[in-house]
Amino acid sequence: MVSQFKLRGLTAANRKKFLKKHGERKVYIESNHGLWRPNARGYTDKISEAWILTMSEAYEQTETCGEEKRVYFRYPPEPEVEPVKLSCDDNTIRYKVTSLLDQELITPSDE
Numbered sequence: 770m771v772s773q774f775k776l777r778g779l780t781a782a783n784r785k786k787f788l789k790k791h792g793e794r795k796v797y798i799e800s801n802h803g804l805w806r807p808n809a810r811g812y813t814d815k816i817s818e819a820w821i822l823t824m825s826e827a828y829e830q831t832e833t834c835g836e837e838k839r840v841y842f843r844y845p846p847e848p849e850v851e852p853v854k855l856s857c858d859d860n861t862i863r864y865k866v867t868s869l870l871d872q873e874l875i876t877p878s879d880e
Contacts, residue, residue: 784828788824788825788828791824792823792824792825792828793823793824793825794823794824794844795821795822795823795824795844795845796821796822796823796824796827796842796843796844796845797816797819797820797821797827797842797843797844797845798820798822798827798830798831798840798841798842798843799840799841799842799843800812800834800838800839800840800841801837801838801839804816804818804819804820804843805819805820805830806818806819806820807820808820809830816845816846821845824842827842
């Protein structure tokens with residue numbers, strides 16, 4: 770999956786379509802000085818201190834930046850998820866994903 774990209778090369782019509790489809794997706798803004806801090810107040814190299822905003826907001830913030838700034842957008846890193854663990858006991862299928870879910874599904878006799 771692409772983790773960073775620019776919108777500069779798109780035509781106005783294609784940019785509009787792209788923002789309509791992906792405008793609510795969260796991104797960071799990065800330039801030649803680093804990741805932008807909240808409200809465009811400086812730069813950081815730490816993701817935890819970076820400004821995260823929607824794609825539409827990020828585009829609005831960077832629309833007038835020149836090429837020399839080398840602005841691009843970066844998706845947040847994917848959260849780490851524990852592997853799904855399956856176990857069968859007494860014909861009950863149970864599953865656990867991270868520690869958020871731990872519930873019974875169906876038993877073969879319920880089908």
